[in-house]
Amino acid sequence: MGEWAREVAEDVVANGGKAVGIDLDGTSAESQAAIVAKAVETFGGLDFYHSNLAGGTEGDIDALNCPVEVLEKSFAINTKSHFLATQAALPKIIERGGGAMIYTSSGAASGGAPWQVAYPMTKNAIHALARHVASKYGKQGIRANVICPGLVLTEAVKQHLTDEYVERGLKAIPHVRLGQPEDIAAAVTFLASEDGSWVNGQVWHVNGGAQMRD
Numbered sequence: 262m263g264e265w266a267r268e269v270a271e272d273v274v275a276n277g278g279k280a281v282g283i284d285l286d287g288t289s290a291e292s293q294a295a296i297v298a299k300a301v302e303t304f305g306g307l308d309f310y311h312s313n314l315a316g317g318t319e320g321d322i323d324a325l326n327c328p329v330e331v332l333e334k335s336f337a338i339n340t341k342s343h344f345l346a347t348q349a350a351l352p353k354i355i356e357r358g359g360g361a362m363i364y365t366s367s368g369a370a371s372g373g374a375p376w377q378v379a380y381p382m383t384k385n386a387i388h389a390l391a392r393h394v395a396s397k398y399g400k401q402g403i404r405a406n407v408i409c410p411g412l413v414l415t416e417a418v419k420q421h422l423t424d425e426y427v428e429r430g431l432k433a434i435p436h437v438r439l440g441q442p443e444d445i446a447a448a449v450t451f452l453a454s455e456d457g458s459w460v461n462g463q464v465w466h467v468n469g470g471a472q473m474r475d
Contacts, residue, residue: 293349323375343387367410408445409465413440440468
């Protein structure tokens with residue numbers, strides 16, 4: 262993952278921006294603190310933090326047959342990591358007088374998944390975390406929101422998807438295409454910016470209409 266981060270940072274710098282890519286173990290408090298410290302050192306402070314952490318777990322099946330160890334591993338990857346990110350980043354954002362915490366969840370958190378229990382369960386916990394942050398620290402200028410992506414054709418996803426799966430995914434949504442990384446980036450950019458300063462405690466489904474929710 263660190264290599265991917267460095268490649269993205271190099272691309273940003275090559276196009277006139279400022280960026281640094283470093284390794285992150287989302288399940289480690291020390292690693293989370295280190296990435297925040299590097300951001301503060303590089304940019305002079307922290308205005309927002311996008312906690313974009315996720316992972317499936319082998320053996321994640323239905324509730325009556327899923328091993329507890331699988332649930333615990335999924336919790337570490339999909340819930341604990343966002344909690345640690347909050348503990349590392351939020352104080353620095355408060356120091357700046359306010360800003361945004363943005364969390365990546367999943368449509369699986371609210372869509373129902375009869376084939377697995379751990380992933381949607383641990384993803385849904387992110388929504389509670391964001392609403393806690395929004396309600397507890399809103400008066401300190403903090404806003405916290407969640408993005409639930411649909412099927413997005415990132416490079417990592419494309420390595421594992423068959424043409425048949427892509428076709429099936431496209432048929433399942435009322436849209437002419439599947440998601441691109443730029444679709445998620447646009448939502449994150451808005452929520453991080455002053456244009457999104459009155460959006461707080463919300464869960465945004467950026468999914469081409471795969472799930473239509475109030």
